[in-house]
Amino acid sequence: EVQLVESGGGLAKPGGSLRLSCAASGFTFSGYSMNWVRQAPGKGLEWVSSISSSGSYIYYADSLKGRFTISRDNAKNSLYLQMNSLRAEDTAVYYCARVRSSRENYVDAFDIWGQGTMVTVSS
Amino acid sequence: DIQMTQSPSTLSASVGDRVTITCRASQSISSWLAWYQQKPGKAPKLLIYKASSLESGVPSRFSGSGSGTEFTLTISSLQPDDFATYYCQEYNGYPLTFGGGTKVEIK
Numbered sequence: 418e419v420q421l422v423e424s425g426g427g428l429a430k431p432g433g434s435l436r437l438s439c440a441a442s443g444f445t446f447s448g449y450s451m452n453w454v455r456q457a458p459g460k461g462l463e464w465v466s467s468i469s470s471s472g473s474y475i476y477y478a479d480s481l482k483g484r485f486t487i488s489r490d491n492a493k494n495s496l497y498l499q500m501n502s503l504r505a506e507d508t509a510v511y512y513c514a515r516v517r518s519s520r521e522n523y524v525d526a527f528d529i530w531g532q533g534t535m536v537t538v539s540s
Numbered sequence: 541d542i543q544m545t546q547s548p549s550t551l552s553a554s555v556g557d558r559v560t561i562t563c564r565a566s567q568s569i570s571s572w573l574a575w576y577q578q579k580p581g582k583a584p585k586l587l588i589y590k591a592s593s594l595e596s597g598v599p600s601r602f603s604g605s606g607s608g609t610e611f612t613l614t615i616s617s618l619q620p621d622d623f624a625t626y627y628c629q630e631y632n633g634y635p636l637t638f639g640g641g642t643k644v645e646i647k
């Protein structure tokens with residue numbers, strides 16, 4: 418079964434850090450670009466970051482201003498999001514998602530999503 | 541950056557109704573548009589990609605159309621399982637953008 422499972426969410430203080438993980442199974446992880454998408458409570462979806470299958474190409478939402486770092490370990494079938502200098506407005510469910518096409522650095526719709534992990538930033 | 545505007549934000553409909561949701565892009569995105577369905581507490585589910593291609597396993601009552609800047613998602617006969625929030629997303633290039641969502645409610 419194709420599956421993505423996020424972990425690492427929780428409560429963090431403003432200015433603090435968290436590292437999210439996304440474990441992939443059921444498909445050739447190294448062949449797909451991966452993404453993080455977040456959803457603040459009661460709000461819509463917001464794209465956060467993308468990384469190509471090899472990890473060579475990385476993109477971020479402008480709003481993050483260098484605070485987040487996406488990475489992947491293809492040997493471990495895992496995607497990561499290092500979040501630093503956290504703010505209250507980063508409070509959201511964070512989803513990892515796979516793109517449909519297995520081509521390096523190819524932009525496509527997101528066909529597989531994890532269940533999400535909740536990040537709460539509060540003092 | 542491309543802005544995506546969905547309308548309406550809320551839609552009240554009955555089972556069996558034909559439902560249409562519109563998504564407008566601030567600049568041309570060719571056919572690089574996807575539609576997702578999201579139910580409360582769940583992850584989004586891909587319905588339509590490349591504006592009009594039906595994702596595998598999605599019922600044929602869902603259809604998408606449009607190109608350039610104006611797109612529509614149509615549900616031909618609304619079923620009880622279709623009451624949810626729908627999002628469009630453009631993937632013409634980075635940064636990627638989602639529409640604000642359309643909540644389909646029971647009338």
